[in-house]
Amino acid sequence: MKPGAEKLVPESVLAAARVHLGRDFLARLERHVARLRLLGSRLDSIGAFQARRKGLEFLGHRPYQAGEDARDLDWSLLARLDQPFVRVLRGQGRPLLWMALDGSRSMGVGRPSKLQAAAELATALGFAAVSGGGVAQLVAPQNGARSITRTTLGAPRDLGPWTQALESLDLARTPPSWSSVQLLEAPAASAAQVVFLSDLMDADPDATALALRRIAGRSGEVCVVQILAREEWDPRSLSSAGHAAASAWSWLDLETREVCAHDGSPSRLEAYVRLLARHRAAFEAALARVGGRFFSHSSDSDFERTACRMTSSLP
Amino acid sequence: MSGWSTLFFQPWWLLLLVPIMALWLLFARVPAARLVPSGTLGLWKQLSSSTSQRGARWTLPPPFANCLAGCLALCALALAGPGRAPVAKAQATIVLDLGPSMQLPDGDTSSSRTRLESAVERAQAWLVDRHASEVAIWIDPLAPGASVRAARPPSQWLAPGVQDASPADWRRFDQPGVLWISDHVPCDPLQAELVCLGARAVPGPVAVDGADRVDWDGSALQRQAGQAPELWMELDPGLGRALADVVAHWAGARGIQVHSPASAPGERERTRACLVIEASGPATGRPLDVTHQGWSAPGVLLEQSALASAVARPRVRSVWLQDAQHGALVTWTPGRIECSWYPTKAPQGDAGDTALSFARLFEAALVAPPPVVSAHARARQSGPSNSSATHAGARPVAQAERSFPASRARASAVLCLLAAGLGLLGLWMRQVPH
Numbered sequence: 001m002k003p004g005a006e007k008l009v010p011e012s013v014l015a016a017a018r019v020h021l022g023r024d025f026l027a028r029l030e031r032h033v034a035r036l037r038l039l040g041s042r043l044d045s046i047g048a049f050q051a052r053r054k055g056l057e058f059l060g061h062r063p064y065q066a067g068e069d070a071r072d073l074d075w076s077l078l079a080r081l082d083q084p085f086v087r088v089l090r091g092q093g094r095p096l097l098w099m100a101l102d103g104s105r106s107m108g109v110g111r112p113s114k115l116q117a118a119a120e121l122a123t124a125l126g127f128a129a130v131s132g133g134g135v136a137q138l139v140a141p142q143n144g145a146r147s148i149t150r151t152t153l154g155a156p157r158d159l160g161p162w163t164q165a166l167e168s169l170d171l172a173r174t175p176p177s178w179s180s181v182q183l184l185e186a187p188a189a190s191a192a193q194v195v196f197l198s199d200l201m202d203a204d205p206d207a208t209a210l211a212l213r214r215i216a217g218r219s220g221e222v223c224v225v226q227i228l229a230r231e232e233w234d235p236r237s238l239s240s241a242g243h244a245a246a247s248a249w250s251w252l253d254l255e256t257r258e259v260c261a262h263d264g265s266p267s268r269l270e271a272y273v274r275l276l277a278r279h280r281a282a283f284e285a286a287l288a289r290v291g292g293r294f295f296s297h298s299s300d301s302d303f304e305r306t307a308c309r310m311t312s313s314l315p
Numbered sequence: 316m317s318g319w320s321t322l323f324f325q326p327w328w329l330l331l332l333v334p335i336m337a338l339w340l341l342f343a344r345v346p347a348a349r350l351v352p353s354g355t356l357g358l359w360k361q362l363s364s365s366t367s368q369r370g371a372r373w374t375l376p377p378p379f380a381n382c383l384a385g386c387l388a389l390c391a392l393a394l395a396g397p398g399r400a401p402v403a404k405a406q407a408t409i410v411l412d413l414g415p416s417m418q419l420p421d422g423d424t425s426s427s428r429t430r431l432e433s434a435v436e437r438a439q440a441w442l443v444d445r446h447a448s449e450v451a452i453w454i455d456p457l458a459p460g461a462s463v464r465a466a467r468p469p470s471q472w473l474a475p476g477v478q479d480a481s482p483a484d485w486r487r488f489d490q491p492g493v494l495w496i497s498d499h500v501p502c503d504p505l506q507a508e509l510v511c512l513g514a515r516a517v518p519g520p521v522a523v524d525g526a527d528r529v530d531w532d533g534s535a536l537q538r539q540a541g542q543a544p545e546l547w548m549e550l551d552p553g554l555g556r557a558l559a560d561v562v563a564h565w566a567g568a569r570g571i572q573v574h575s576p577a578s579a580p581g582e583r584e585r586t587r588a589c590l591v592i593e594a595s596g597p598a599t600g601r602p603l604d605v606t607h608q609g610w611s612a613p614g615v616l617l618e619q620s621a622l623a624s625a626v627a628r629p630r631v632r633s634v635w636l637q638d639a640q641h642g643a644l645v646t647w648t649p650g651r652i653e654c655s656w657y658p659t660k661a662p663q664g665d666a667g668d669t670a671l672s673f674a675r676l677f678e679a680a681l682v683a684p685p686p687v688v689s690a691h692a693r694a695r696q697s698g699p700s701n702s703s704a705t706h707a708g709a710r711p712v713a714q715a716e717r718s719f720p721a722s723r724a725r726a727s728a729v730l731c732l733l734a735a736g737l738g739l740l741g742l743w744m745r746q747v748p749h
Contacts, residue, residue, distance in 0.1 A: 106354030253356040
């Protein structure tokens with residue numbers, strides 16, 4: 001630690017970053033799913049009629065992506081909404097939403113932590129998938145990342161074990177060298193949609209995109225949600241958040257304990273923002289090459305907004 | 316700091332600027348870094364390697380800190396009393412006792428310093444302490460009306476020479492802004508300041524009687540037969556043969572050698588002559604017959620030009636011979652006889668009256684050479700003391716300089732107002748969020 005910097009123990013930060021999905025969150029989750037159902041009733045009434053004509057069970061709609069078979073387009077919905085949607089039909093089994101939640105120490109950053117935001121978002125996506133007739137599976141590090149566990153959400157009654165699994169995540173026990181990319185190496189069944197929730201700071205864009213495509217298969221959808229704390233998205237927010245001066249902080253890496261002094265110069269802040277934008281653009285390009293989509297999320301923003309943007313493409 | 320004293324009344328208050336500047340620099344320094352956890356340290360490290368921002372961590376202090384520092388600095392300036400002094404260097408007047416006792420050693424007997432040398436040092440220290448000019452007006456109390464403006468009194472004043480026995484009129488110099496300095500208290504000053512060096516009894520020669528020397532051993536007088544110091548006098552040969560004959564008779568009887576200025580032991584030693592008889596100027600050629608105390612003689616008038624010796628150390632001259640038309644013809648001060656007339660022929664009249672008349676003049680003007688000091692001066696004892704003027708109207712020059720001039724009070728008031736304004740502005744800026 002550099003002289004002059006205040007003492008900050010990474011373990012205390014990580015301990016405070018534990019996931020807590022309380023009653024307030026569950027209430028918000030129910031309201032969120034209710035809104036989705038209301039939206040889904042309008043969309044699905046058209047698609048379900050056409051699916052029944054094909055003898056398949058209609059599950060819902062998702063936005064059309066370039067390169068998809070035009071026969072899957074819901075032309076009626078396109079005529080009404082002037083937006084291309086693809087019908088999602090159930091075949092032999094329930095569609096699987098496979099989610100990987102980054103459990104590296106860097107996810108302890110932010111208030112609330114990035115881990116908390118990722119857990120809320122994953123729960124919202126999974127619950128929406130279950131509400132749509134699918135199954136959600138979450139892959140996350142457990143017990144200090146010595147093993148990787150899968151938590152499945154097949155019905156609303158599974159929400160208890162689901163939240164319990166999330167709340168048991170302990171970043172303080174995660175080895176500093178642990179990388180979330182290891183999650184993507186875990187074998188998984190072919191999923192209708194693959195979602196990776198991470199800050200993406202220890203991931204290679206192309207490797208990550210290819211791994212997710214492999215898990216999703218040819219027809220599965222790939223989504224990556226980059227979750228960063230507010231001060232990571234825009235360090236200038238620290239000045240407006242009550243800090244004494246724009247130059248009065250140093251960055252602490254929770255994994256390596258490294259400290260990087262920040263001189264507070266506006267040009268350097270601008271350079272950081274540009275560098276982060278390039279980092280994000282690299283992931284967007286990599287995902288675009290495998291037909292995936294990229295979402296960004298701030299840990300202090302509501303999960304509903306990002307979940308709504310993503311849910312329209314869920315099964 | 317002496318230079319600052321011309322700009323500030325109390326320049327030591329300016330030392331407050333040092334901690335004020337230090338406080339301001341503390342604000343200028345980047346505060347202790349607050350550690351913020353981040354998962355994007357890799358990006359920051361890339362920036363660190365691509366830009367060389369690792370320099371001194373200084374920045375401009377916040378505006379409120381500038382205001383408060385300015386407020387404190389103005390307060391310090393106000394306390395220091397800004398403004399050029401109306402009289403940058405106060406002129407001090409020092410009346411220096413040149414009496415015979417001042418040639419006695421100062422302190423213990425092993426000291427080679429005379430009281431006069433100590434007095435000069437004390438006077439110069441007084442000048443420095445009172446922020447007065449290094450150049451003072453030096454006054455010999457035995458020469459009222461004559462003064463020397465210099466950093467030190469003339470060397471003729473300090474050299475051990477003829478010892479004036481005439482009392483000085485110190486009261487004449489009892490004025491504000493005047494320093495008396497002596498080894499005793501000549502009289503209590505009402506308005507002047509007094510530095511008394513103190514004196515102790517110093518046994519030694521007190522008189523010369525023919526070939527014998529009279530010493531004072533601290534309690535009694537002791538005659539030291541044949542121990543008299545060599546006495547010599549100086550006679551200006553331009554004063555004519557007739558006067559030289561009279562002088563030779565008297566000097567021979569007194570055991571005093573007579574020299575002309577050309578044959579004198581040297582310019583430096585002239586002050587050690589027990590008597591100097593000199594002409595006031597070149598001869599005018601105008602004859603003047605003189606009758607005085609039972610004798611008469613024809614003579615010649617001399618021009619009455621100012622003698623260098625008289626200018627250097629003027630004294631109240633006693634008139635021995637004068638003429639109603641031409642004024643003083645022969646005057647004397649201790650150790651010196653100045654002649655504006657001299658006889659061209661031997662004085663005529665009763666020989667006894669003539670001898671007594673001239674002998675009274677010579678004896679009156681005769682002084683004892685060093686180290687002979689009068690018994691009164693050697694026996695004098697007094698302790699050191701300082702006294703300031705106590706008179707209600709007394710306002711010594713040093714204290715006058717110390718007083719706070721109105722112009723400086725106005726300047727300080729303006730600075731205080733500015734300081735108050737800056738202070739309020741700083742506090743307001745501190746309270747109001749940006």
